[in-house]
Amino acid sequence: MANATEAVSGVGVTARRVVHRPRRRRRRAPEWPSPVPTVRRLSRFPSWPRPFDPDAELDWSDPTFSRRLLAEHLDQGHDGASRRLPLVDQHVRRLAQLLPPVPARVLDAGCGPGLYAVRLAGLGHRVDGVDVGPAVIRHARRAARAAGVSGLTHFEVGDVRSMPVSPRYNAVILIYYVLENQTARRQAAALRRLAGCLLPGGRLIAEFRLRPDQLPGRLSAWEVVDASLLGRRRQLLLSDSTYDRARHTFVLREVAVFADGSVAVQQTTSRLFDFDELPGLFAKAGMRIVETFDGWTRHPGGSLCDSVVVVAEPDRLPPVSRRRAASRQPG
Ligand SMILES: C[S@@+](CC[C@H](N)C(=O)[O-])C[C@H]1O[C@@H](n2cnc3c(N)ncnc32)[C@H](O)[C@@H]1O
Structure with a gap:
């Protein structure tokens, strides 16, 4: 071989x-x-x-994989890469309650094919979507045009680990465990970067998985x-x-x-995330958790949940007190 x-x-x-390529054989290979x-x-x-x-x-940014992944995102037979559309609609209704009032400037980090971003723009928000996958970004642009919200959306290929940090958004959303394909250290760094994209008074809404099924x-x-x-x-x-x-x-x-x-x-x-590490993780990113929910429900989140939706805001504490708060937390 x-x-x-x-x-x-x-x-x-x-x-x-x-x-892995097998060496060429003289005999015809069996099926x-x-x-x-x-x-x-x-x-x-x-x-x-x-x-x-x-x-x-898996390299999510590879063009071939991105094309194949797009088919998985849009497949209505499973919730593999993105959720099926009825569930997306349900989440968008919940997100609308958690987001600042319309029209907010929203960054959808790891937006995939734009299923959430296009719907949020349909509600009147101005949404920028960033994803490492070129094919999903092309699809998101097409979907925005088809929904008549091109003027309210902007989609760009980019990596949340290296995207420019500038405080331009009223909200940053991370939907469907976007940070979990990174090591713990990189997750913390990405969260810090995303926190830096928030305007004063802005909020970050992120979904974290605590355990698989x-x-x-x-x-x-x-x-x-x-x-x-x-x-x-x-x-x-x-x-x-x-x-x-x-x-x-x-x-x-x-x-x-x-x-x-x-x-x-x-x-x-x-x-995956440990429920008890979340406050420290956010404190290190200069944020404070204001609410935690059991998945997309309205019930409070806890360590027994399978996943949590966290709402966090930039911390107004001075940096020294913030560092003390972060060091008191595990993680
Ligand atoms: C599970 S999918 C969720 C997509 C979308 N949020 C949704 O729920 O439909 C995770 C997405 O994160 C993107 N992603 C992974 N790592 C990324 C990174 N470092 N920067 C930007 N996007 C990333 C992937 O390309 C993929 O589209």
């Missing part, structure tokens, strides 16, 4: 993806390779996935499919998801075995 490393670059993020060579080809991948493994981690340990599955994120051809798709509760990491790994024997691997790591 020959391995090649292929550079994949996009706005703000550059990653390398290992591509499905026998299990043993397939296992050998996978020998350099750890049996227990490593969180944030650069050889396998599986018990700690590993779940494995396989199926034969005609297409997946790993390719648009028939494949044996193996997947495992591992949840390490102590480290707050959840890794979803997929391995596609194609009919010509080639193998592709990708994973997405989620660094």
Whole structure:
């Protein structure tokens, strides 16, 4: 087997993806390779996935993946990359109650295909959307034109980890666990940057996942499919998801075995949040949590929730008192 490393670059993020190509054989390859060579080809991948493994981690900014991800975002059969539209509509009604009054200037960070941004513009807000995926941004622009809200929206390819910080917004929203594909240190840095985008009196509304919908340990599955994120051809798709509760990491790994024997691997790591770390995390970003809800409900959030929606505001405490508050919190 020959391995090649292929550079994949996009706005703000550059990653390398290992591509496994079987050596050319004289005999015609069987439609499905026998299990043993397939296992050998996978020998350099750890049996227990490593969180944030650069050889396998999905690059959301890669144009090809972004195109494939767009299909997942819009697929009304599951809530994989974005929620299905009836749920989005429900969340937008709730967001309208949490946001400052219309017309607010809103930054939708990690906006995906603009499902929330376009609806919020329809309510009269002026919404800027930023996402690392070029295909989702193109879709968001088309959707805004179709909804007649181009004048109230602006969509741009960009990375929340490196976007310019200027206090221009009455609200910043982070919908569907946008920060969780980063390490804890990068999550804190991104939150600080986003806090810097708020005008005085502005608010940040963010959704954080505290636990996945599986018990700690590993779940494995396989199926034969005609297409997946790993390719648009028939494949044996193996997947495992591992949840390490102590480290707050959840890794979803997929391995596609194609009919010509080639193998592709990708994973997405989620660094989940501990409810008790949230006040300290926000304090370090110069913010103060004003309300926490159990997901999109109106009930108060707590450590037993699966996810929480947090509303935070820039802290008016002087920097020294803020540092003291942050150091008193775990995380
Ligand atoms: C789970 S999707 C949610 C999309 C959208 N908020 C929604 O709910 O429909 C996460 C989005 O965050 C984007 N994303 C991931 N890392 C990012 C980063 N560092 N900067 C900007 N966008 C990012 C991805 O491209 C993806 O569109």
